[in-house]
Amino acid sequence: MAVVSAVSAVAHEDTRQKQPTAERTGPVWTGAWGTAVQQPVAGSEDWGPNWSRQGFADQSVRQVVRFATGGSALRIRLSNAYGTTPLRITAATVARSAGDAQVWPGTARELTFGGRQSTTIAPGRELVSDAGSLSTSPLEKLTVTLYFADRTGPASFHRFTTATSYRAAGRHLSDVAGDPFKESTNAWYFLTGVEVSGAASPRRGTVVAFGDSLIDGTGATPGADNRFTDKLAERLVAARRPLDVVNAGIGGNRILNDSPCYGDKATDRFPRDVLGRPGVRTVIIHLGANDIGAPQMGDPCMGSAPAVTAGQIIEAHKQLIRAAHAHGVKAVGATILPMKGALFPVYSEQGEKVRTSVNHWIRTSGAYDAVLDVDRALANPVDPALPRPGYVFQDGLHPNEAGFHAIASAMDLDAL
Structure with a gap:
């Protein structure tokens, strides 16, 4: 697993960008995937089970997303919009999906936040990671794996998806096989966006x-x-x-x-x-x-x-x-x-x-x-x-x- 150093730390700030101009320097970011979060709510027969109310503790959550277009670098956007306590992300990785909870060998990249492996998001806030050097192509599927060593409390999440998210006990950030991820649900947790840069x-x-x-x-x-x-x-x-x-x-x-x-x-x-x-x-x-x-x-x-x-x-x-x-x-x-x-x-x-x-x-x-x-x-x-x-x-x-x-x-x- 390659560790990516900080390229740009962007946390707790307005990250809107106008269209690029000749004067702009640095990467121009666009949202290649995203979802909207809502407050935690119990699962139901119609919407299926979810883990939002109990949250996570000493668990890894692997979420699969599909890109629209690609780029030469990416970053993830995380939200604690409906949290009542600080949310600690112990570590995070991205990788190419190999189907279900599996990833392609050699593609896992550790993400950092302001140059650090872990970060904390205040209640009601969101942040983006540093840029990670994983190139992506149009319509490709990626996995985003988050590890929570500490208890998160109830999770800001997206209740219904047509994709599957997976959960494993313990730290399984770069596991190629999906075997540790024995539980699944049709919801997304804390993750609200994957953004790319580097398009021509x-x-x-x-x-x-x-x-x-x-x-x-x-x-x-x-x-x-x-x-x-x-x-x-x-x-x-x-x-x-x-x-x-x-x-x-x-x-x-x-x-x-x-x-x-x-x-x-x-x-x-x-x-x-x-x-x-x-x-x-x-x-x-x-x-x-x-x-x-x-x-x-x-x-x-x-x-x-x-x-x-x-x-x-x-x-x-x-x-x-x-x-x-x-x-x-x-x-x-x-x-x-x-x-x-x-x-x-x-x-x-x-x-x-x-x-x-x-x-x-x-x-x-x-x-x-x-x-x-x-x-x-x-x-x-x-x-x-x-x-x-x-x-x-x-x-x-x-x-x-x-x-x-x-x-x-x-x-x-x-x-x-």
Whole structure:
């Protein structure tokens, strides 16, 4: 295992970067992978088990991530956003994935933090590691392994993923075989980003997809990399566009209200999950479906579930657009997916009127810089309030693999 010395220590600071200029020196970073964290919550039958509430102690956690594009150096971003005590990272490594919890021999690199092997993250804060000299290529999978010698307390985490994370007792940072990692879960812990530098194109940047379960990937086959953002990244790579893609969706997320299980409301988490990342050029926003459907759901995980108006949702979208534009970020509005026919109580006639009004505004107001028409990409030609049968997951609402492919195909790459 090679040990990488500190190249640039960046901790507890605003790491946003504008597009590169002739005067800029040093590496230019973009987000090649990312996720949004939420407060610890118990596992469930629908979302699966997770380790967020108990956290970790004398354990190694190996997490698998898939890049959009590559670079000659990388660093990781870690978060203690919802921690109540300091979080000590004893050590961390990155390596090329060889499938499941295995890594390719000779590829493990130890990461440092300000030149040190370990670091501590204060409650409510995040930091990035020093640069590590592991080159990466487009659509490659890597592992990030974190070792916690001390008790972490409850973990800031991402509740639902289509990838698998692994846990082992003791210190197993550079193990090639996956044998010690006997436990697994479909969630990510503390890790919110992997960022790269060293790309040749000066036009390189990051596209962040921001929103709810449609963005997060509910309905996608676990381990198959067929979420909307995966398909979009593949299109960009095939077209030789120098853009990374970060998924900042949270299943169940709303634009107007917080939830104990589905994350802070989107207007509150937008600065951290979108604007706080380096190299962001464009954000794609799909939000409003859960605000519309919450009163019918009767889901205690929603917390407060008031009926909402189209005007309230539109005003919140305008707030996100203004925040993006103030940071030089282009905003792409994604229309709300068809909701009729879902096999759980999310649809109502009044809610459909709200959805139709919001979608009309997204398409015609000119407030967004561009539009991704998710609604029309998925709609049934016979009844546009319903999804096309071949595009819908077994719950009757979320896209399946064909549906995610249709959404990604509907995105005008020039608009990014």
